[in-house]
Amino acid sequence: VSATDAAARKAGLRAGMAAAKAQALFQGLMMVDADLLADAAALERIALWALGIYSPIVAVDGTDGLVMDTEGADHLQGGEEPMLTGVANRFRSTGLSARVAIADTWGAAHACARAITRETVIVPRGEILRAVEKLPLSLLRLPPKIVDDLHVLGFQSIGELANTPRAPLALRFGPELGRRIDQMFGRKPEPIEPVRGPDWIEVTRQFAEPIAAAETINKYVARLVVDLVGELQRRGLGVRRTDLIVEKLDGTRQAIRAGTAKPARDVAWLTKLFKDRTEKIEPGFGIERLSLVAVMSEALGEEQKSSSLVEEQDDDITPLIDILGNRGNRVYRVAPVASDVPERSVQRIAPATAPTAETWTHEWKRPVRLLHKPDVVEVMALMPDHPPAWFSWRGKRRRVKCADGPERVFGEWWVRTSEVDAVRDYFVVEDDAGERFWLYRSGDGVDADTGSHKWYIHGIFA
Amino acid sequence: MSAARELALSDLRERIAALEGGVAKRKGCLPFGVHDIDAILPGGGLAYGALHECAGGGSGTIDGAAAALFAAGIAARTKGKVVWCLTRPDLFMPGLAQAGLHPNRVIFSESDREEDVLASMEEALGYGGLGAVIGEIVRLPMVSSRRLQLAAEKTGTIGIAVRRWRRQTEANDFGQPTASTTRWRVSVLPSDPLPVPGVGRARWLLELMRSRAGECAEFEVGACDDTGRLDIPTRPVNRQDTSGRSRHSA
Numbered sequence: 001v002s003a004t005d006a007a008a009r010k011a012g013l014r015a016g017m018a019a020a021k022a023q024a025l026f027q028g029l030m031m032v033d034a035d036l037l038a039d040a041a042a043l044e045r046i047a048l049w050a051l052g053i054y055s056p057i058v059a060v061d062g063t064d065g066l067v068m069d070t071e072g073a074d075h076l077q078g079g080e081e082p083m084l085t086g087v088a089n090r091f092r093s094t095g096l097s098a099r100v101a102i103a104d105t106w107g108a109a110h111a112c113a114r115a116i117t118r119e120t121v122i123v124p125r126g127e128i129l130r131a132v133e134k135l136p137l138s139l140l141r142l143p144p145k146i147v148d149d150l151h152v153l154g155f156q157s158i159g160e161l162a163n164t165p166r167a168p169l170a171l172r173f174g175p176e177l178g179r180r181i182d183q184m185f186g187r188k189p190e191p192i193e194p195v196r197g198p199d200w201i202e203v204t205r206q207f208a209e210p211i212a213a214a215e216t217i218n219k220y221v222a223r224l225v226v227d228l229v230g231e232l233q234r235r236g237l238g239v240r241r242t243d244l245i246v247e248k249l250d251g252t253r254q255a256i257r258a259g260t261a262k263p264a265r266d267v268a269w270l271t272k273l274f275k276d277r278t279e280k281i282e283p284g285f286g287i288e289r290l291s292l293v294a295v296m297s298e299a300l301g302e303e304q305k306s307s308s309l310v311e312e313q314d315d316d317i318t319p320l321i322d323i324l325g326n327r328g329n330r331v332y333r334v335a336p337v338a339s340d341v342p343e344r345s346v347q348r349i350a351p352a353t354a355p356t357a358e359t360w361t362h363e364w365k366r367p368v369r370l371l372h373k374p375d376v377v378e379v380m381a382l383m384p385d386h387p388p389a390w391f392s393w394r395g396k397r398r399r400v401k402c403a404d405g406p407e408r409v410f411g412e413w414w415v416r417t418s419e420v421d422a423v424r425d426y427f428v429v430e431d432d433a434g435e436r437f438w439l440y441r442s443g444d445g446v447d448a449d450t451g452s453h454k455w456y457i458h459g460i461f462a
Numbered sequence: 463m464s465a466a467r468e469l470a471l472s473d474l475r476e477r478i479a480a481l482e483g484g485v486a487k488r489k490g491c492l493p494f495g496v497h498d499i500d501a502i503l504p505g506g507g508l509a510y511g512a513l514h515e516c517a518g519g520g521s522g523t524i525d526g527a528a529a530a531l532f533a534a535g536i537a538a539r540t541k542g543k544v545v546w547c548l549t550r551p552d553l554f555m556p557g558l559a560q561a562g563l564h565p566n567r568v569i570f571s572e573s574d575r576e577e578d579v580l581a582s583m584e585e586a587l588g589y590g591g592l593g594a595v596i597g598e599i600v601r602l603p604m605v606s607s608r609r610l611q612l613a614a615e616k617t618g619t620i621g622i623a624v625r626r627w628r629r630q631t632e633a634n635d636f637g638q639p640t641a642s643t644t645r646w647r648v649s650v651l652p653s654d655p656l657p658v659p660g661v662g663r664a665r666w667l668l669e670l671m672r673s674r675a676g677e678c679a680e681f682e683v684g685a686c687d688d689t690g691r692l693d694i695p696t697r698p699v700n701r702q703d704t705s706g707r708s709r710h711s712a
Contacts, residue, residue: 317543317545317569317589317591317592319589320545320585320586320589320592321569323585324545324571324582324585324586327578327581327582328573328574328578329547329571329572329573329578329582330570330571330572330573331569331570331571331572332569332570332572333565333566333568333569333570334555334565334568334570335565336556336565342554342556345556346554346555346556351569355566356565356566359559359564359565360555360556360559360560362556362560365557365560365661366554366556366557366559366560367527367554367557368527368528368530368531368534368553368554368557368558369525369526369527369530369552369553369554369557370552370553370554370557371552372552401652402653402656402659402660402661402662403659403660403661404660404661428661429661430652430653430661432652433520433650433652434650434651434652434653434665435520435521435522435650436650436653436661436664459554459557460525460527461527461557461664462527462528462530462531462532462557462648462650462664462666462685462686
């Protein structure tokens with residue numbers, strides 16, 4: 001038995017059992033022959049898919065995993081945590097279950113991904129030791145023979161092994177054991193040999209003498225961009241994602257990924273995206289090879305710029321959006337949503353999407369600042385439909401001088417069933433000093449089913 | 463004698479102007495459309511290609527609501543896209559849209575750190591072709607403000623720094639010198655009294671605290687209308703009645 005599903009595990013089956021024993025455990029067991037070649041091919045396909053989406057450096061890890069170097073690429077997915085949950089969710093949506101872990105080194109991530117019971121885990125920087133010390137030895141990527149022998153000697157966890165003097169172990173088991181431990185703790189480099197897509201456009205420059213200075217790197221990156229753009233021009237493509245892969249003298253690689261909001265084929269635009277981040281490159285002993293790869297490209301035809309005589313047009317600011325976005329800022333536009341509930345009436349959309357015609361059509365004034373979470377305020381108010389006479393918020397009591405309202409907002413039962421009866425009554429209130437606030441009462445003031453009849457502050461007017 | 467002096471003076475002025483900014487700029491001003499304010503500002507309006515600062519007064523130093531709407535009103539009257547850099551995403555776009563700023567025109571850039579906001583602002587100001595660049599920042603040191611001002615001068619984009627602090631006591635930072643061309647403080651005032659119960663048009667106390675080559679002034683204005691314009695009412699403002707009773711309880 002080489003793999004089991006959840007139902008089989010419940011029946012007591014484990015990977016590594018003999019088929020006869022498994023059949024004895026459970027009658028009528030359905031067995032499918034393992035097709036190792038097809039598995040490997042599928043893994044390769046998943047690797048190529050991940051390459052286009054998540055990270056420039058992806059490789060197949062063993063027979064059942066993928067390893068990615070996401071440094072310098074996670075911002076395109078909104079950070080490490082959204083990226084991990086995104087990976088797990090994508091696999092779940094296709095009916096596969098995946099375990100995803102992120103750690104400082106390949107070894108640690110490999111061990112954590114196979115040990116966790118949750119779907120995702122993030123090992124914080126410098127916390128490898130704490131994360132892996134309790135994990136079993138089998139996760140150290142050693143040959144099974146060595147693992148068995150270590151078990152015989154009484155070693156159970158990685159932490160125990162790491163704290164044992166190295167020389168006697170090396171004498172008995174060879175250098176492999178020490179190498180794996182060092183790789184796990186990041187004391188020895190472990191370059192990832194990435195898979196490469198077949199139809200990618202790649203331009204490369206080898207250096208006879210390794211380069212290290214920032215100016216030199218910038219100069220060659222600029223030349224590579226010119227080459228890449230020439231190639232793209234020939235094929236009529238524009239890039240959406242571009243990777244700069246830096247190969248260093250000591251065999252390690254670093255990759256920088258830049259994404260653009262729409263297909264780009266502009267030398268200045270692309271150069272700027274990479275030049276912004278050359279400081280992130282650590283040349284180490286020197287760089288011997290730079291390559292620039294267009295990972296995702298789309299057709300980009302020539303288009304005519306409208307003459308300034310004919311019409312006045314807004315300048316295209318997509319390059320600016322890309323510069324801001326690739327620096328790790330979240331760049332977005334806000335668009336209306338047809339909803340009466342204030343916090344649902346706005347949504348973030350990608351900044352380069354086509355302009356939307358509609359806008360909010362409110363007869364009522366809307367505040368400038370909307371509190372992320374409405375704050376409970378203490379009030380004295382006449383029920384059912386009078387504004388408060390006073391309210392106190394953040395320890396300050398304010399007398400209400402004038403008010404507008406109520407503006408009744410009904411819950412959206414089609415969004416959440418618990419909102420069938422929910423009602424909010426919004427009031428614009430102004431205190432003695434002229435400060436204006438947006439308060440609401442949850443509930444219509446009569447029927448207890450419609451809300452708790454507590455008062456909240458939801459926004460601040462100018 | 464006097465003609466020769468005039469000639470020498472204008473010659474000197476030209477040479478100084480050439481020293482100050484080598485590049486050709488899109489000069490000009492964005493008038494407020496309110497005579498009293500435009501008359502005070504040098505050039506008759508808010509200068510293009512310059513950094514302007516505004517902050518709230520009182521508890522507005524923390525929420526920055528009036529200052530943000532003031533900035534939105536200015537941005538609404540410019541042409542082109544608007545980049546709004548911030549760290550705390552609590553702006554409510556429907557509120558800004560009511561000041562005439564269409565959601566299509568505003569691109570938000572949300573950063574985790576203050577310094578990134580300054581960097582984004584500088585990048586956007588230097589990009590050119592934008593209507594206005596607005597940044598919500600806590601600290602604005604001299605060096606940063608100088609950089610922003612220079613970037614704005616290069617392209618002729620209006621830069622607006624909305625100062626917003628974590629605590630009200632930190633707001634005395636607003637007295638520190640910066641390179642910005644004008645500095646405003648927007649405090650809320652009781653709204654226009656209505657003959658019926660309700661909240662009338664919002665009113666602000668607009669203080670021009672600093673203006674390069676200009677004078678300081680104070681105005682009592684009606685807040686931005688649906689095209690982002692302020693106005694100064696012609697009739698004398700009725701102070702609120704001091705009966706001490708809520709209008710609603712009457």
